[in-house]
Amino acid sequence: MTDKSRLSVVASNPPDRDGRKARSERSRLQIVDALFALIQDGEMEPSAASVAEQAGVGLRTVFRHFEDMDGLYREMTERLEAEILPIVMTPWQSSEWHDRLRELVARRAGIYERILPLKVASNLRRFSSPHLMNAYRRFLTMERAGLMGILPDDIKADETLLGALEMLTGFQAWRRMRQDQELSAEAAEAVILRTVEALLKDR
Incomplete structure (x- = not known):
């Protein structure tokens, strides 16, 4: 030069x-x-x-x-999504769906514990923020897709059982146990796993 x-x-x-x-x-x-x-x-x-x-x-x-607080929350949700996506996309260690479901429970326990207060805060604002509402819906879609990608067809066809599993392994159940019931993270994960196994004992 x-x-x-x-x-x-x-x-x-x-x-x-x-x-x-x-x-x-x-x-x-x-x-x-x-x-x-x-x-x-x-x-x-x-x-x-x-x-x-x-x-x-x-x-x-x-x-x-x-520009406003909504823009700041938008940055926060984008950072959270970027942080948890690699965890969500990590390949399963097991090839058997029962074991993958146990992995999913453990993986989500770690994610939910990390994002708990931040997710609650963004949920408080989502009704007045189109961006946060869209982020909330994306999160629900991601939760459902993760579960559906594991379960066999006969369980996915059982609407009642699928609904119970989706609710149990979702963020709102984690929030209720950690905040409302004041369970420890370890106890909350144990509750989810025990209930999942009870629901699937004949499967």
């Missing part, structure tokens, strides 16, 4: 502009991390001011990066 071409590259990407871009990206990440932290600490509907304070930035900075 000639000295002239080097000067051209530097001119098109001046260090101060690159520095501003990096600082802006760090600030954006801090804001999203702040939302995560507040919700995980039990604040289910944090305000923009609370997020700004937690992130150590001004309120104007929050809205410079995100």
